[in-house]
Amino acid sequence: MAAGHAARARRDVASVVNLLGRALDLVPSGPRRPGLLVRLGEGLHLAGESARARSVLEEAASLAAAAGDGHVEWLARIHLATIRLDSEPEGAAGWALSEGEAAVATREAAGDHEVVARAWDLIAEAHNLRGQISEWRAASERALAHARRTGDLAVEGPIVTHxxxxxxxxxxxxxxxxxxxxxxxxxxxxxxxxxxxxxxxxxxxxxxxxxxxxxxxxxxxxxxxxxxxxxxxxxxxxxxxxxxxxxxxxxxxxxxxxxxxxxxxLERMDQKAYLSTVAAHLGEAVFRSGRLDEAERLSEVSERLGASDDRYNEAAWRRLRAKVLAARGDLARAEAVARRAVEVAADVGFLDDAALARLDLAEILRAADRPEAREAAAEAVALFERKGNLVGAGWARSLLGGHASGPA
Known part of the structure; x- marks a missing residue:
């Protein structure tokens, strides 16, 4: 068992799954089993075995609740909520916020810094999904503060990387x-x-x-x-x-x-939340090589798989769809979709993506010989400069100067 805990500290998931799986065979019951199940479930989730992880964590939560072990029960519940965020994103953000807030309310007074750190990390991920960037950062900072107080790098390290x-x-x-x-x-x-x-x-x-x-x-x-x-x-x-x-x-x-x-x-792992975003990005990549049909199909995949409150994704697939429509000469529909992408991106707080949405709109308006193109491009420049993004600002200035922007 000590070897399994050492592997966990190194974030060596392959060894964690192997060693803790063997340890559990030796501990078919008893007070140590729920805690071992939680660590195994965490490892299985990181390895991409979500279905098996869910089963293991549900057993851990049930056993811990029956034993009155709030620490282990809440660790299991937090991991289960994280799995739901990844694989069943529709409505998952609301559930994650509810579970995270309940965990903090229940365990903070007990000085359970590991549970509270992981709960704030879960809350941060829920705000991430919803594109609430200020809330995301605030929750992340609270997670880090509690993680440091555990004195356990196996807890602090992963939260730092989030x-x-x-x-x-x-x-x-x-x-x-x-x-x-x-x-x-x-x-x-x-x-x-x-x-x-x-x-x-x-x-x-x-x-x-x-x-x-x-x-x-x-x-x-x-x-x-x-x-x-x-x-x-x-x-x-x-x-x-x-x-x-x-x-x-x-x-x-x-x-x-x-x-x-x-x-x-991700398709094999059935991780819909991440797959929806990767689909939008892959669509952008194939669009750059002129494969419009595949780009359009990927925008549809992204739209279908993403949660309705995943604001980043809602902007990303619209940006891609608008460019495909424009490339096919359907400038009126392209403009409508691009304007909606600008609206959604503005709500998210991702500066580069808000700027890129405006730059896409500027390109479409320019193709339609519309004077508003300069205003959209100027807004993109301002956002890129606010971030300190010299590359993006250069693309937008290029369009303002009457030339196609860099990534076109």
Whole structure:
């Protein structure tokens, strides 16, 4: 059992699943079984075995509740809510918020920092799904504060690696994001997974400054380390990080290759939430190579699989659909869809995506010889500059100057 706990501390999921599975064979009943089941369920989820993880965690929750073990019961319930977010996204954000808030209310007074940290992490993910970026960052910071108080790197490390979203995609500037990565390295740079995470954050930020050399490699190294540890689900889910750095470098083919692999893995795992977003990104990649029919089909996949309150996804598939319509010459419908994408993206708080939605609209209006194109492009410039995204700002200025923007 000690070996299983050591593997968990290293985030070696393959070893966790193997060792804890064997340990449970030796502990068919008794007070230790629920806790072992929770750790096994967590490992199975990270490995992408959601159905088996759900079964194991349900047993853990039931046994812990019967034994009056609130700590283990809530850990199991939080993991179950996370699985639902990934695989059954419709309505899952509301459920996750409810479970997370109940866990905090129940366990904070008891000083149960692990449960409270994981509960705030769950709440953060629910806000992520809904595109509520300020709430996402606030919840993430509370999760980190409680995780540090556990004194357990097996708890703190993963929560640190969940903290990048609001930094990379929100209103935090590129320079502030680079400082954030440096702070992580100073505190937890001795932890291999966290070190790779910090370098991947730097890659996101540097790519936005046009310093793309080595960015893809840094993200790929971080993702490959996850795969080596058996974290197959995380490996697939983070394909969008590789796509992000590829997109700012206009390396559409390289991005497509990564996304297509992830699409196949996530489809096999039935992880609808991440698959819906990867479908939209893959559609963008194939659109860049002129495959309009496939791009349109992928926009439909993204629309079908995503939750209705997944605001990022609701904007992403519309952006893609609008460009396909425009490429086919249906500018009136393209404009209508693009304007709706702008509205949705504005609600999310992801600066780059709000800017890209306006840039897409500007391209469509320009193709229709509409004077409003300049206003939309100018709005895109302002948003990119607010982020410190030199690449995006350059694309938008190019359109203002009367030329097609960079990614067109």
């Amino acid at each position: 903290s990048a979203g609001p930094i990379v995609y929100g209103s935090v500037t590129v320079e502030e994001g680079l400082s954030y990565a440096d702070e992580i390295l100073a505190r937890l740079g001795h932890v291999p997974e966290v070190q790779g995470f910090a370098q991947h954050v730097r890659a996101h930020m540097l790519a936005r400054r046009g310093e793309s050399a080595g960015a893809f490699e840094a993200v790929s190294a971080w993702r490959s380390h996850k795969r080596e540890l058996g974290q197959e689900a995380a490996y697939a889910q983070t394909a969008s990080c590789a796509w992000d750095v590829c997109s700012w470098a206009e390396e559409w083919g390289r991005g497509e290759e990564v996304l297509r692999e992830a699409y196949e893995i």
